[in-house]
Amino acid sequence: MNIYVQVNLAYIRFSLFLLLVDPLYLCGNKCCYSKYVFTKRGMWMNPKFLLRPYSNFFLKRTLTICLSALLALLLLYQFNQETVITNPSVWVPQKDELQRPLESRTATPNERRVFFRNIFTTLKNAKPRDPPEDFTAFKDEARCKLRDPMFASDGEREKLEAVSYDSLDGCMHVPDQYLESLTKMHTKFVGTIKSISSSTVRQLYPEDSGIVAVGGGRYSVLLATMLPKLRKNCTSLPVEIFIPDEDAAGDASFCQVFAPRYNAKCIYAKAIVGKIDIKLERFQYKPVAILLSSFKNVLFLDADNYVMKNIDKIFSAESYHDTGLIIWPDIWKRCTSPSFYKIAGINFDLTKRVRWGGDEISPVSRYTSAEQNSPEYLKTKVPFHDLDGPMPDSSSESGQLLINKVKHMDTLLLALYYNVYGKQWYFPLASQRGPGEGDKESYISAAYALKKPVYQVKTPLEFSGYFTDEFNGVGLLQHDFEQDYQLYKKAEELVAANQIRYGFYDPEYTYSSSFLKEFFHVGESAHSDVMFIHASFFKFDPWELSQNERFTYRGKQVRGFSLRDRINGEDFELEVFELMKEAFCIDKTVKYGYLEKKFKSKEDWEKACSYIDKHIVFLKRNP
Known part of the structure; x- marks a missing residue:
C-alpha cells in the first residue's frame, strides 16, 4: 500500500x-x-x-x-x-485496462505492479491447447530431408533442398486441429498487446538506458568476472541484474556488497510484481528480466558474455535509431517450420525468391538461373527462408540483444509468449529440435509477426578455441553492430549504382565470397570489430573449471582462447582468470550461495584457487 x-x-x-x-x-x-x-x-x-x-x-x-x-x-x-x-484480487483484467492511461508522470510501483500482473494474466489466458506427447506424428519422413544441422555458410546447392519449404514442412507440419487453437490464441494475445500505447510504456520505465542480465546461483558467479570486465572497458551504463526468487537468499551478499561496486543492482520479480501465476523456468527469465527492468533502452547480456569495447554510445547508433531492435547471428541455417508462419499470420510467397541467405542486396538474377526460378524448383530446392515472407538466414543467437521497449514493447511481450509456451510449441516450431533450441529465435520471430523493424548483424560470428585431435571451441565472437550496419548501407549503395554488373547470373556465386567477403570484408583487416566474447562453452565458474581441469590436454595446460589479433592483442583469458582470482580467492567479503554449496571444505576452495594460480602462471609464461 x-x-x-x-x-x-x-x-x-x-x-x-x-x-x-x-x-x-x-x-x-x-x-x-x-x-x-x-x-x-x-x-x-x-x-x-x-x-x-x-x-x-x-x-x-x-x-x-x-x-x-x-x-x-x-x-x-x-x-x-x-x-x-x-488490488489484483478484486480486479478482473480487461483488454482495455492494459492500456489504462496514466497521468503524465512516471508510473507508481502500484501501477507498474498492476500492468505487469495483467500481462501475466493475459499470457495465462492465451494458453494454446496442449501438444501431443511427441511430434513424430507431425513428421513426413519421405518429405523431411533435414538430417543434420546446416551451417549458415553452406552454399552447396545440392544440400539446400534440406531446408526448402517442402522439406521443412515435412519435418514438422502442424495438423489443422492444433493449428486452429494455436492461431486463435496467438491472435488473441497479439490483439491485446498491440493496444498498449507508447506513452504508457514511457511512463512504466523511469530510467533511460542500461544493461540487463540474469543472475542467480551459478550465473551470479559468472557475473563476478563479467561486471569488472565491463568496467575495465570504461563502459559506464548502469546494470540491473534479475535474481530469481529461489536464489535471492543465497545471492544476498553478491547483491548487497559486490554488485554496487560496479554500478549494478539486483531486481526481483516478487518485489516488482508479487506472485506470478505462471511458473517460470530459467530459459524464460531473459524476456522477464528485460520487461521488469527500469530501462526504456536495454542491452541484454548473458552472464557469460564479455564486452570487449566501450559501449556507452550504442543507444545513439543509427542502426538502433532506425529499428529499435538489434539481433546477432548464430552459425546455423534457419529451419523454422512453415506452420509457425501460418500461426503468426505471416504471409509467404512460394513462387518468389528475394535473397540468398543474408544477401538481400544483390539482384536475384545474380544467383538464380531461369530454370532455378520455376515454382517447383523454388518449393523443393531453394531454402524456404530465401523466399518472400519468412525471416532471413542465419538463425539468431540471443547471448546479446538490443531493444527499445517504447518501440518494441509488443515485440518483447510476444517473445515472452513464445518463451512461456516454448517447450510445448514454439521452440520446436522455430528450430525443429536443432542445436541451441530455446529462446534464441523468439525476438526476431516476434518482430516479423508484428511487422516491426529489426536488424540482424550480417557479419558471421567467429569461434575462439584450441586444437587437440580436433578443434575445441570455447567462445563466440560477435561483432560491432553499427560498423556492420554501415557496411551494409555502403553495399546497398554500391549494388544500386551497378545494377548491370551485379544483375548478371553468376554460376560461381557463393554467399561467403560473393557477399560476406566482398561487402563485409570477412577475413580481412577491414572486418568489423569484435564487440562481445560469449564464453558459453567453458564458463568461468571456478568450481566447474577446477573439478574438470578445463584448459588442459593430456595432462598439460593449453591456451583456450585464440584470435587475439581480432581483439587488438588483448589477453582475454589471462584477464578473466585474474578477475576470478580477485573475486573468489582474494576477496573474502562476498559470499556466493552456489559456491558455498559446491565447496564442501576449505581444501576444495584451496584446490580451485591453486588451479587458477597455476593457469595464470602458465598464461604469463606463454603469451
Missing part, C-alpha cells in the same frame, strides 16, 4: 472518530472541538482545545461535523477506486 493511500486511510479514521465523538460533547455543557483555519495556502486542520459554553458555537460544531463527514466520504470513495486498480 503506497503512502498516499495510508494518509487517506488515517484521515478517514480521524474524520469518522469526529463523527462518533462530537455528538457526545454536544450534549454536554462544554466541549472540545477542532477549529478549521483558512489560510492563503488552503484549508488545514488545527486542533485547538477550548472550553466554551455549548450555546456559543452550536452552528460552528454542526458545520464542522458535516464538513468532516463529506471529506471522509469523498476520501473513502477515492480509496475504494484505488483498491479496485491496485
Whole structure:
C-alpha cells in the first residue's frame, strides 16, 4: 500500500472518530472541538482545545461535523477506486485496462505492479491447447530431408533442398486441429498487446538506458568476472541484474556488497510484481528480466558474455535509431517450420525468391538461373527462408540483444509468449529440435509477426578455441553492430549504382565470397570489430573449471582462447582468470550461495584457487 493511500486511510479514521465523538460533547455543557483555519495556502486542520459554553458555537460544531463527514466520504470513495486498480484480487483484467492511461508522470510501483500482473494474466489466458506427447506424428519422413544441422555458410546447392519449404514442412507440419487453437490464441494475445500505447510504456520505465542480465546461483558467479570486465572497458551504463526468487537468499551478499561496486543492482520479480501465476523456468527469465527492468533502452547480456569495447554510445547508433531492435547471428541455417508462419499470420510467397541467405542486396538474377526460378524448383530446392515472407538466414543467437521497449514493447511481450509456451510449441516450431533450441529465435520471430523493424548483424560470428585431435571451441565472437550496419548501407549503395554488373547470373556465386567477403570484408583487416566474447562453452565458474581441469590436454595446460589479433592483442583469458582470482580467492567479503554449496571444505576452495594460480602462471609464461 503506497503512502498516499495510508494518509487517506488515517484521515478517514480521524474524520469518522469526529463523527462518533462530537455528538457526545454536544450534549454536554462544554466541549472540545477542532477549529478549521483558512489560510492563503488552503484549508488545514488545527486542533485547538477550548472550553466554551455549548450555546456559543452550536452552528460552528454542526458545520464542522458535516464538513468532516463529506471529506471522509469523498476520501473513502477515492480509496475504494484505488483498491479496485491496485488490488489484483478484486480486479478482473480487461483488454482495455492494459492500456489504462496514466497521468503524465512516471508510473507508481502500484501501477507498474498492476500492468505487469495483467500481462501475466493475459499470457495465462492465451494458453494454446496442449501438444501431443511427441511430434513424430507431425513428421513426413519421405518429405523431411533435414538430417543434420546446416551451417549458415553452406552454399552447396545440392544440400539446400534440406531446408526448402517442402522439406521443412515435412519435418514438422502442424495438423489443422492444433493449428486452429494455436492461431486463435496467438491472435488473441497479439490483439491485446498491440493496444498498449507508447506513452504508457514511457511512463512504466523511469530510467533511460542500461544493461540487463540474469543472475542467480551459478550465473551470479559468472557475473563476478563479467561486471569488472565491463568496467575495465570504461563502459559506464548502469546494470540491473534479475535474481530469481529461489536464489535471492543465497545471492544476498553478491547483491548487497559486490554488485554496487560496479554500478549494478539486483531486481526481483516478487518485489516488482508479487506472485506470478505462471511458473517460470530459467530459459524464460531473459524476456522477464528485460520487461521488469527500469530501462526504456536495454542491452541484454548473458552472464557469460564479455564486452570487449566501450559501449556507452550504442543507444545513439543509427542502426538502433532506425529499428529499435538489434539481433546477432548464430552459425546455423534457419529451419523454422512453415506452420509457425501460418500461426503468426505471416504471409509467404512460394513462387518468389528475394535473397540468398543474408544477401538481400544483390539482384536475384545474380544467383538464380531461369530454370532455378520455376515454382517447383523454388518449393523443393531453394531454402524456404530465401523466399518472400519468412525471416532471413542465419538463425539468431540471443547471448546479446538490443531493444527499445517504447518501440518494441509488443515485440518483447510476444517473445515472452513464445518463451512461456516454448517447450510445448514454439521452440520446436522455430528450430525443429536443432542445436541451441530455446529462446534464441523468439525476438526476431516476434518482430516479423508484428511487422516491426529489426536488424540482424550480417557479419558471421567467429569461434575462439584450441586444437587437440580436433578443434575445441570455447567462445563466440560477435561483432560491432553499427560498423556492420554501415557496411551494409555502403553495399546497398554500391549494388544500386551497378545494377548491370551485379544483375548478371553468376554460376560461381557463393554467399561467403560473393557477399560476406566482398561487402563485409570477412577475413580481412577491414572486418568489423569484435564487440562481445560469449564464453558459453567453458564458463568461468571456478568450481566447474577446477573439478574438470578445463584448459588442459593430456595432462598439460593449453591456451583456450585464440584470435587475439581480432581483439587488438588483448589477453582475454589471462584477464578473466585474474578477475576470478580477485573475486573468489582474494576477496573474502562476498559470499556466493552456489559456491558455498559446491565447496564442501576449505581444501576444495584451496584446490580451485591453486588451479587458477597455476593457469595464470602458465598464461604469463606463454603469451
